[in-house]
Amino acid sequence: MPDNKRDIISKLQKDILLWEGFKPPQTDSADTFGLGPIESAFPNGVFPLGALHELICPTAEQAAATSGFITGILGKLIKQDGVCLWIGSARKLFPSSLSAFNIEPDRMIFIDLKRERDMLWVTEEALKCESLTAVIAELQDINIAQSRRLQLAVESSKVTGFIMRTDLNKAKTSTCVARWRVSPISSETEDGLPGVGFPRWQVELLKVRNGSPGVWKMEWAGRSFVSLDEKVIAHEALERRAG
Amino acid sequence: MRVKRRFVAIWFRHLMTDWMTLKHPGFSELPFVLTTPVRGRVVITAANALAEMQGITTEMAMADARAIIPSLEMMDDIPGQPAKLLKALGEWCIRYTPLIAVDMPDGLILDISGCSHLWGGERAYLGAIIKTLRSKGYDARGAMADTIGTAWAVARFGKVKPIIEPGQQTEALLSLAPAALRLEPLTLERLQKLGFYTIQGFIGMGRPVLRRRFGQEFLMRLDQALGNEDEPMQLLQPVEPYHERLPCLEPIRTATGIEIAIRKLLEQLCHRLEGEGKGLRTAILKCYRVDDKIIQVSIGTSHPSRYIDHLFKLFELKVPLIEPALGIELFTLDALKVEDVEPEQEVLWSTTSGGLEDGRLTELLDKISNKMGAATIHRYLPQECHWPERSIKQAKTLQDKRMTAWRTDRPRPSLLLQKPEQIQVTAPIPDYPPMLFVYKNKVHQIKKADGPERIEREWWLEKGEHRDYYYVEDQDGQRYWLFRSGHYSDGQPKQWFIHGFFA
Structure with a gap:
């Protein structure tokens, strides 16, 4: 009875998650971010809120792509009157660009600090x-003790934190639930018209606690995310039916 | 309830000559002027009423004035005297209101909120001030209004009535000359050239239009006159009544002791603030040590607050800075800046609504600004301007609402460089996007591009070339915002810049 065994295994997995403090989604109305296949990489298939996410972006191009990706998620997260904090040292983020990602830029408060120590204090x-x-912090580096402090803060307040890390050390341990890397990939316009299309990214989930890492291709289609992997499949299916 | 504020502006038309007449009574029947040498000429700086009646004005050369009145008397002007005189006059006026500011070069500003009923109404009050000043020998004119700007304008330019009813600033200003708004001479000249002889002509125009033509300063003056913006007064006798003292029997040497002292002082101060409907904006704590040293720490809040726990938390961050040494024997707490509190605030502190008005957010920002400095916190609002660097402006407070919508019709980069950086490009002319560009020693082949989007400078405010922006994507799918500065012209290599990174 292989089916039976699979049921048992999945039930046991759920139990383990429950013991580890992951609650299954209360109802089906739980908000999704339109991240499609990425969300299923997380335990219970829910994008973890009230937790720390870590994003690696050593180059300016990746930082731009990463901030686009984060603001896309925030656009869904920020309700009618939510406020976000953006903490950085040499901030280049252009507030006007946020409105393209469904965020009113005046709902974002920027804290510009010089020293890494001050930034950590403000982040906490x-x-x-x-x-x-949500809180977004552009930190150069974060060690395990510091990330544990931030984790403790997050656990009681249920605020979602995004740490944009500029150092390359991928192997570094931290308490973050997920480690991401977002890089820009070439865009495509509809029907191959000249010009630049919607922004496209290669989203890599390098590490997920109790989940399965992977690589996906995403597009920000004006108002929401579209998974390109799905799009390709749908396109092929359409062609097959037509053919 | 916020107290409705009222102001009186007093204008001394012949301040210096009146004073001279008082000093030398013999001059009272003669036309005379005060002069000062400027670049080899003797120039008139003040003329008395008799001289003015015959056509003598200030900034006229003495030789020309002598041609009009051969018997004109002259005296040397005393630099710095008007300031001294106004200060003395202001101090004398303290009998009418405690809040008085000197308005150089020839006026006084009185904050008379809640004072006039003591003289039996506003008319009698203003009448009493002006009559007394005139009987002392000063040719004074006064006006009363809700804002300093309007009172100033009506005192100098008003012809109808000196008392402007609450909320009637706009009506009072309409028929006055633009000079009544206290504008820069350059702006006045420009207004004159454009044919705006009264405020009526431009007051109805859109704010972005006025800002573009006449600058931010102009709008500020207009807002101050209309009462949309607060105008600070530099008081002659600064009121500093919010002062609490806590002497200690035994010198205090521990952090706990200091904390208890702060809490006690705050309790006293907040109790008083509550009674007066005020809230604290900045406070300074002074610790007098046994060895005669004084240690000061100060805090500031973004909202007027009299919430003890919140204020205490702000001071708590500063406690490590207080070095007690042998002990502290006296604590004093001064509230340097106090503002009226809107009554709703009590409710706000406890809400769980979220959003910009949330009390917990205010607390967090106060904490950050006290530890790191208020200049580290930024929030932006849109500004109607196409030039990318000026399309956003800093919000002054958390409550500032945006006046215009955020634009999304044009692509704008996620990261914008503070200063555009120059790049080397290979580009076919005249207006194709570049084929490749070199930035930080890396060659980027451009595969896709959008543009150009031409953005002109605000040429009436500054000089320089326009920019042609291109949204480009390179061989690795990385997206950039590039621009060429100015037109192609003969033989001159054109400069290209990188200005941002797209998501």
């Missing part, structure tokens, strides 16, 4: 503030 204080929707 901000993560403790329950009235914020």
Whole structure:
């Protein structure tokens, strides 16, 4: 009875998740981010909120792509009157660009600091503030002790934190639930018209706690995410039917 | 409830000559002027009423004035005297209101909120001030309004009535000359050239239009006159009544002791603020040590607040900075800046609504600004301007609402370089995007491009070339915002810049 065994295994897996503190989604109405296949890489198939995410972006191009990806997620997360905090040292983020990702730029408060130590302090204080929707911090480096402090802050306040890390050390351990890398890939316009199309990214989930890492291709289609892998399949299916 | 503010502006038309007449009574029946040498000429700086009646004005050369009145008397002007005089006059006026500011070069500003009923109404009050000043020998004119700007304008240019009813600033200003708005001479000249002889002519125009033509300063003056923007007063006698003292029997040497002292002082201060409907914006704590040293720490809040726990948390961050040494024997707490509190605030502190008005967010930002400095916190609002660097402006407070919508019709990069960086390009002319560009020693082959989007400078404000922006994608799928500065012209290599990175 292989089916039976599979059932048992999946039930056991769920039990383990429950013991580890992952609650299954309450109802089906749980918000999705339109991330499609990426969401299923997480335990219970839910994008973890109220947790720390770590994004590696050593180059300016990747930083641009990463901030686009984060703001796309925030656009869904930020409700009617949510507020986000963006902490950085040499901030280049252009507030006007946020409106292309469904965020009103005046709902974002920027904290510009010089020293890494100050940034960590502000990040921790901000993560403790329950009235914020999310905190994004551009840190150069974060060690395990510091990330544990941030994790403790997040656990009680349920604020979602995104750490944009500029150092390359991928193997570094931290308490973040997921480690991402977002890089830009070439865009395509509809019907091959000249010009630049919607932004496209290669989203790599390098590490997920209790989930399965993977690589996906995503496009920000004006107002929401579209998974390119799905799009390709759908396109092929269409062609097959037509043929 | 916020107290409705009222102001009186007093204008001394012949301040210096009136004073001279008082000093030398013999001059009271003669036309005379005060002069000062400027670049080899003797120029008139002040003329008395008799001289002015015969056509003598300030900035006229003495020789020309002598041609009009051969018997004209002259005296040397005393630099710095008007400031001294105004200060003395202001101090004398303290009998009418405690809040008085000197308005150089020839006026006084009185904040008379809640004072006039003591003289039996506004008319009697203003009448009393002006009559007394005139009887002292000063030719004074006064006006009363809701804002300093309007009172100033009506005192100098008004012809109808000196008392402007609450909320009637706009009506009072309409028929006055633009000079009544206290504008720069350059702006006045420009207004004159454009044919705006009264405020009526431009007050109805859109704000972005006015800002573009006459600058931000112009809008600020207009707002100050209309009451949309607060105008600070530099008080002659600064009021500093919010002062609490806590002497200690035994010198205090521990952090716990200091914390208890701060809490006690805050309790006293906040109790008083509550009674007066005020909230604290900045406060300074002074610790007097046994060895005669004084240690100061200060805090500031983004909202007027009298919420003890919140204020205490702000001071708590500063406690490590207080070095007690042998002990502290006296603590004093001064509230340097106090503002009226909107009554709703009590409710706000406890809400769980989220959003920009949330009390917990305010607390967090206060904490950050006290530790790191208020200049580290930024929030942006859209500004109607196409030039990318000026398309956003800093919001002054958390409550500032945007006046215009954020534009999304044009692609704008996620990261914008503070300063565009120059790049080397190979580009076919005249207006094709480049084929490749070199940035930081790396060659980028351009595969896809959009543009150009031409953005002109605001040429009436600054000089320089326009920019032609291209949205390009290179062989690795990385997207950039490039621009060429200016037109192609003969023989000159054109400069290309990188200005941003797209997501």
